[in-house]
Amino acid sequence: MEEQTFHALYAATAKPLWAYIARVSGRPDVANDLLQETYCRFLSSQLANRELAETKPYLFRIATNLLHDRWRNGEDTKWSEPPEIGFERDVDTQIDVRDLMQQLKPRERQLLWLAYVEGMTHSEIAKSTGLQLMSVRILLFRARRRAAELLGRKERVVHEV
Amino acid sequence: MKCEREQQVIQATRDGLWTSSLRAHLRNCALCTETELIAASLKENAATLERQRNLPPAAMVWRRAQTRRRVDALQRATRRPFLIVGALSGLYAVVLLLWGLFQLPQSVSRLLVTSPGLNGDVALAGAALSGILVIAGSCVLALETRR
Numbered sequence: 001m002e003e004q005t006f007h008a009l010y011a012a013t014a015k016p017l018w019a020y021i022a023r024v025s026g027r028p029d030v031a032n033d034l035l036q037e038t039y040c041r042f043l044s045s046q047l048a049n050r051e052l053a054e055t056k057p058y059l060f061r062i063a064t065n066l067l068h069d070r071w072r073n074g075e076d077t078k079w080s081e082p083p084e085i086g087f088e089r090d091v092d093t094q095i096d097v098r099d100l101m102q103q104l105k106p107r108e109r110q111l112l113w114l115a116y117v118e119g120m121t122h123s124e125i126a127k128s129t130g131l132q133l134m135s136v137r138i139l140l141f142r143a144r145r146r147a148a149e150l151l152g153r154k155e156r157v158v159h160e161v
Numbered sequence: 162m163k164c165e166r167e168q169q170v171i172q173a174t175r176d177g178l179w180t181s182s183l184r185a186h187l188r189n190c191a192l193c194t195e196t197e198l199i200a201a202s203l204k205e206n207a208a209t210l211e212r213q214r215n216l217p218p219a220a221m222v223w224r225r226a227q228t229r230r231r232v233d234a235l236q237r238a239t240r241r242p243f244l245i246v247g248a249l250s251g252l253y254a255v256v257l258l259l260w261g262l263f264q265l266p267q268s269v270s271r272l273l274v275t276s277p278g279l280n281g282d283v284a285l286a287g288a289a290l291s292g293i294l295v296i297a298g299s300c301v302l303a304l305e306t307r308r
Contacts, residue, residue: 003223010219015211022210036222043226044233097206116200117207119175121168141163148195151202 001043010039013059016118021063023101024110025070034070038063057120060128064110071106100150108143115140164192174200243302250299257292 001009014035021038022031041062047055101109114120114128125140126133166186170193173179187193264285 003220006223007219010222014216014219015214016207018214018216019207019210022214023207028214032217036217036225039222040226040229043223044230097202100202112199112203113207116171116174116196116203119171144196144199147199151195151198 006039006043009055013056014039017059017063020060020113020118021067023113024106025067026101026109030070034063034066037066057124057127060114060118061130064129067106067110100147103150104143104146107139108146111136111140111143112147115144164190164196166190167193167196170196171200174204247299247303250295250302254292254296254299257289257295261289261292 017038018031018035021034022028025031025034038059042055042059045058047058050058104112110129111125114125120128122133122136122140125131126136129136131139166183169183170187173183174197187197
């Protein structure tokens, strides 16, 4: 891969990838390192010369594996994101996404983010996470239900206030 | 419980392109309303997060990847010579050990009782010492290669 091609790829994918790592791990302080490591691994792989559409799930897969390595090593067990980073209260929905994400398990955060923010289909999520397609359906359904419960609870509280 | 139009709702939340039929569906489908709520909250949060963060420059990431690639290539290139050297030093160590088991005790005892000076026993003791150093060196090499 040429340097200019990499720059274009980086411009198109780095921000969403960084947001994914930061939000799933709850550690924006380590997201920069993981982001760089993701691209380093990607560039040393044989898949570096593929099209952008094929490249994106692969980048998310590498990032996911790095996150899993951290979880296996007992890192990121606690949500340590400082409150001031990216968690302003949404004025329209009155929902503090930070509270929501904090209460979800890492796997739930991961699946919800890929499905609802990245707009990935179930099969793309399966590719990005290494899960079976059926597992993605079941786990995503549960994560979605849990998120809806948490959001519903929060909305009720807001309405009561 | 699953709605067939859920994916369309996610897509519309992402790109903001709502058709009138999809809006009408949203008003009547509790599942899609929930989906829209989750997707909109997360999407808004992602946008805020992306706006706020300064990412490392692409050129820096590229340079780091190139350095990593060179180091990996160097490691790959030196792995085989290191393995060969390690195997040879291991073989040498085994031969030396076998030889030492039979020869060295006699030589050392003779060295201790006879007057000092350069003789065959001193040479043997020197060879044994060099052998020990080779064994130690090969152990260090093996450890470094594994690391």
